[in-house]
Amino acid sequence: MSYKKDILIFILINLVFLLVGIKSYRNTYKIWRWKRNLGIPKHLKHFNSLVQDANGFAISKAARKDIDAPEYTYGEITFTSFIALLSQVNPNKNTVFYDLGSGVGKANIACAMIFDIKKNIGIEIFKELQSASLRLKKRLLSHPKYSNSAKKISFINGNYLNYDFSDANLIFINATGLFGGTWVALNKKLDELTEEVIVITTTKCLISKKFYIKKETRLEMSWGVVNAFIHAPAPK
Numbered sequence: 114m115s116y117k118k119d120i121l122i123f124i125l126i127n128l129v130f131l132l133v134g135i136k137s138y139r140n141t142y143k144i145w146r147w148k149r150n151l152g153i154p155k156h157l158k159h160f161n162s163l164v165q166d167a168n169g170f171a172i173s174k175a176a177r178k179d180i181d182a183p184e185y186t187y188g189e190i191t192f193t194s195f196i197a198l199l200s201q202v203n204p205n206k207n208t209v210f211y212d213l214g215s216g217v218g219k220a221n222i223a224c225a226m227i228f229d230i231k232k233n234i235g236i237e238i239f240k241e242l243q244s245a246s247l248r249l250k251k252r253l254l255s256h257p258k259y260s261n262s263a264k265k266i267s268f269i270n271g272n273y274l275n276y277d278f279s280d281a282n283l284i285f286i287n288a289t290g291l292f293g294g295t296w297v298a299l300n301k302k303l304d305e306l307t308e309e310v311i312v313i314t315t316t317k318c319l320i321s322k323k324f325y326i327k328k329e330t331r332l333e334m335s336w337g338v339v340n341a342f343i344h345a346p347a348p349k
């Protein structure tokens with residue numbers, strides 16, 4: 114009896130390993146197929162060579178010498194993980210994308226390299242970072258493969274709290290360093306949007322009652338992996 118029980122346990126354990134193995138193989142295959150379909154390795158190579166000397170951390174540090182606040186803390190997206198995140202909301206010819214607090218513009222550049230969208234805008238408070246993003250845009254423009262998408266990028270120097278982004282239908286906010294007054298004011302501004310807009314935030318979800326979390330996922334950033342929240346307008 115005990116012998117039969119041992120065999121049964123042995124078979125069950127092997128079955129579990131087999132199922133876990135199949136699941137992990139299927140996930141690996143799905144990711145491989147997704148990367149191949151979008152040509153991720155090729156784009157990543159171009160992206161890396163395009164941004165290689167754009168050191169947002171150093172530029173931001175120098176720019177914050179005289180004026181600093183937690184919300185100015187610098188950090189960046191990583192290419193493949195960010196594209197995987199955007200893929201979940203299917204950017205297309207009608208998409209008006211904003212990165213609020215765009216740094217050296219890596220999110221806008223990455224988006225432009227993969228998705229054919231209508232408008233692609235980054236708003237950055239520090240002139241030095243915005244200038245660096247304009248240099249990246251110039252490089253992208255000179256690349257025959259990406260010049261059309263690059264034309265649709267605008268990098269604006271300003272405070273997103275004072276900027277009219279009401280034409281947005283896809284917004285990315287790297288919200289990890291956003292607290293207090295700025296975070297409340299930004300949520301209030303998002304509340305006033307009338308477009309059907311998807312808002313993606315990192316680390317924390319919106320406090321605005323106008324949105325609900327459609328999906329929660331993980332995003333690899335320059336400093337590690339964080340939660341990312343995909344919000345859609347709450348049904349009325």
Ligand SMILES: C[S@@+](CC[C@H](N)C(=O)[O-])C[C@H]1O[C@@H](n2cnc3c(N)ncnc32)[C@H](O)[C@@H]1O
Binds near residue numbers: 184187216238
């Ligand atoms: C964490 S970085 C994110 C950079 C970029 N979005 C990325 O993920 O690669 C946040 C950026 O937001 C900028 N920022 C903070 N408050 C801002 C404001 N009120 N208006 C515009 N930019 C702001 C900071 O200067 C910084 O460059």
